[in-house]
Every structure is written in C-alpha cells, then in structure tokens.
Amino acid sequence: MLSSRALVRGLQSGLWRRVSTTSGMKAAHAQDLDVIDCSVPQYNNRRDTPLPDVPFVQNLNAEQKKLKEKEKGPWTNLTKEEKLALYRLSHELSYAEMKKGSDEWKTVIGGVFFFLGFTGLLVWWQRAYVFGDVPRTLSPEWIEMQTKRMLDMRVNPVGGFSAKWDYEKNQWK
Amino acid sequence: MAHPSQLGFQDAASPVMEELLHFHDHALMIVFLISTLVLYIIVAMVTAKVTNKYIIDSQEIEIVWTVLPAVILTLIALPSLRILYLMDEINDPHLTVKAMGHQWYWSYEYTDYENLGFDSYMIPTQDLSPGQFRLLETDHRMVVPMESPIRVLVSAEDVLHSWAVPALGVKMDGVPGRLNQTAFIASRPGVFYGQCSEICGANHSFMPIVVEAVPLEHFENWSSLMLEDA
Numbered sequence A: 001m002l003s004s005r006a007l008v009r010g011l012q013s014g015l016w017r018r019v020s021t022t023s024g025m026k027a028a029h030a031q032d033l034d035v036i037d038c039s040v041p042q043y044n045n046r047r048d049t050p051l052p053d054v055p056f057v058q059n060l061n062a063e064q065k066k067l068k069e070k071e072k073g074p075w076t077n078l079t080k081e082e083k084l085a086l087y088r089l090s091h092e093l094s095y096a097e098m099k100k101g102s103d104e105w106k107t108v109i110g111g112v113f114f115f116l117g118f119t120g121l122l123v124w125w126q127r128a129y130v131f132g133d134v135p136r137t138l139s140p141e142w143i144e145m146q147t148k149r150m151l152d153m154r155v156n157p158v159g160g161f162s163a164k165w166d167y168e169k170n171q172w173k
Numbered sequence B: 001m002a003h004p005s006q007l008g009f010q011d012a013a014s015p016v017m018e019e020l021l022h023f024h025d026h027a028l029m030i031v032f033l034i035s036t037l038v039l040y041i042i043v044a045m046v047t048a049k050v051t052n053k054y055i056i057d058s059q060e061i062e063i064v065w066t067v068l069p070a071v072i073l074t075l076i077a078l079p080s081l082r083i084l085y086l087m088d089e090i091n092d093p094h095l096t097v098k099a100m101g102h103q104w105y106w107s108y109e110y111t112d113y114e115n116l117g118f119d120s121y122m123i124p125t126q127d128l129s130p131g132q133f134r135l136l137e138t139d140h141r142m143v144v145p146m147e148s149p150i151r152v153l154v155s156a157e158d159v160l161h162s163w164a165v166p167a168l169g170v171k172m173d174g175v176p177g178r179l180n181q182t183a184f185i186a187s188r189p190g191v192f193y194g195q196c197s198e199i200c201g202a203n204h205s206f207m208p209i210v211v212e213a214v215p216l217e218h219f220e221n222w223s224s225l226m227l228e229d230a
Helices: A005-013 A015-020 A062-071 A080-090 A095-099 A104-129 A140-152 B015-046 B059-087 B216-229
Strands: B095-102 B105-110 B116-120 B142-145 B149-156 B161-165 B170-174 B180-185 B190-195 B208-214
Touching: A062 A080, B015 B059, B015 B180, B095 B142, B095 B161, B095 B170, B116 B216, B142 B216, B149 B161, B149 B170, B161 B190, B161 B208, B170 B180, B208 B216
Parallel strands: B095 B149, B142 B208
Antiparallel strands: B095 B105, B105 B116, B149 B180, B161 B170, B190 B208
C-alpha cells in the first residue's frame, strides 16, 4: 500500500526529508516527530513565540524536580550550569540555534552550476556536430556592405542607427 | 528596419508611430515604478527581523491600495484611448492602395487612376545582391508619396495574412472575403520593412512587405514606369 508506514518512514528518513525541509519549518521541531497530538498545547521553536505554550520537558525526573524547586528561590543562588539546565528544560533550541540555518544553499548552488555546465557542454556539442553553416549574409564582408547600405538608406535616423553615424566625418560618433 | 541587437522600437516614420512610442514610454515608466516598489516591499518583508502576529485589519491602507491603482489605470487608459481614436480619424487620403495577401507573397493594386497591379515576392537568400537584407527584400516595393495620407485596404486571397510595417505603426489583418482599412502618413522618405504577421502556412516567414516613401514626382515617375512594364 502506498501509504504504508514503512514506506512513509523510509521516504522521510532518506533524501526527501532533507530536500523538502526549509530552514523556516525546521525550527518548529528540531527532530521530525512521528506522531503529534494536536488536541493538547504543543511546544514549538519559533522566533516570534519566545514563550511557547508548554515547556519542552514536561515529565520531570526527581533531579529536575529538585532544580525546579530551587528555581522558586532567589535566582542569584543558581549556578551558571543550573541556569542553563533550566533553560533547556523549558526550551529545546536557543535563539542562536534556531536562526542558524543550514548548509543547504551550498548544495543548491552546486547543483545549479553543475547543470549550467552540463547545458554548456550540450550547447557546445550541438554547435560543433549538429549545426550547419550560417547564411552568407552573416559574413564580415556582407555585414560591412549591409551596414553601409543601412547608413545610406538612413535607417533609424532619429535615435537609432544612423543617428550614431557622423555623415560629415564618415565615422561613428 | 531594425539594426543589429536592437531591443526597442524602430524610429517612427509616421505621426501615429510617434504617438505610440511616447505612450509606450509613459506606460513602461509606470510599470517600472510599480515593479520597483513591489520588489522593494518583497525584499523588506523577507529580510525583516521581527514579526507582527496580531494584525487584524487596516482600513486606511486598503483604501489607499484600491484608489491608487484605479488612478494609475486611468492615467494609462486616457492616453491609450486618445491614440486609439486618433488612429481612426477621418483623414481624406491622397492615395488608396490595395494590399492582397497570398500564399506566399503580397500583391499591390493602385487603381485610383489607372490599373496598376503587381506582385511582391521575397528575394531568396541565394539571389541577394551583396549588402541586401536577408528575408526582408522583395522584388517590387510598394512605393508611396511621402507626407501624404495613404489609405491601405488589406485583404487576402486564400488564408489569413497580416500586413504590418512597424516603422509606420501599421498592422492590419488580411482576411479572405473582407476589406480592412488602415492609413498612414510617411513623415520622412525612406524604405520601411515589415513581415507577414499572421500564420499562413509554410512560407509565412518569407513574405515580407517593403514600403518605399518618395517625393511625389518620383512616385509619379515610378508609377508610369510600372504601367509601361505591365
């Protein structure tokens, strides 16, 4: 069945997850969660919600509960590590981690250049092996005579072609 | 004709084309202004560092961005309609020429005074004289007196064609069984090139139009010569 769990999981864990994730959406959850219960308030990592609806770690073990009790006292009594631990209890990612972005752009630029180069290869091959000669009206001698004729005919004399030719001095302006 | 790597219009050879050029400048300026504004807004939104999640509505800006586009559209529409009616003015032409489209050449009939008619085939590339323009030259040109209003009646003998000369600001479809009228005044002497502008079969790209505007004497000499040759 196309929608079997195994297939979905395989796709998600492979190429498609990396390809389909944008840096904005990644911040909502750091890891893709298998099942999200949307009937209860969710935690999220978003720059515009500094205080999500619920803390990140909701089921505290004994040690974490003790830290929470200590938090109720004056905060000057907390060590730096304890403050960081409390932060990580209520938030999964810091702002710096949220804003970091990814290295995906390097893959994209690399891919673009690769395909541009490949196209260039195809174009060169076409010109060398497929296309015939251009018409004789594109030879330098013909172009010279044609240009002279266009100037004699005063083609586009106002602002275009013949306007750029100095008829007295017989040269381009 | 166009010069190499030309991007814009050819220089106008008739008063109507001049008007069209100026209108195009006007409309394009408005388009550039709007595009610049939109591009700036997009960049500002994408690079903004903070987000306002609590906007519900805003009556003032909605009014502005409804009224302002209406004003801009009026500013585009008024000159446009002016030119449209200008092109349809009653103009008392000095000469009437019938341009008939065939597969794959044009034929011109000058029947005001005598019965002058001739076909105008493209000169194939291998038959060009050095310096001639590929795919644009014809064996016979439609010669008209300069600085005179000319009426052109365009039709077709088989399938749809379209008679177009960009430098004169003229394009008119040739429909079999129908006479379409257009007019122009060639403000300066010269040779003006155009190409068939309605798909008409295998050689649609190879039936060009060449209009040669000359002083009246030269036109009279030419038409006498053409009548003798016929």
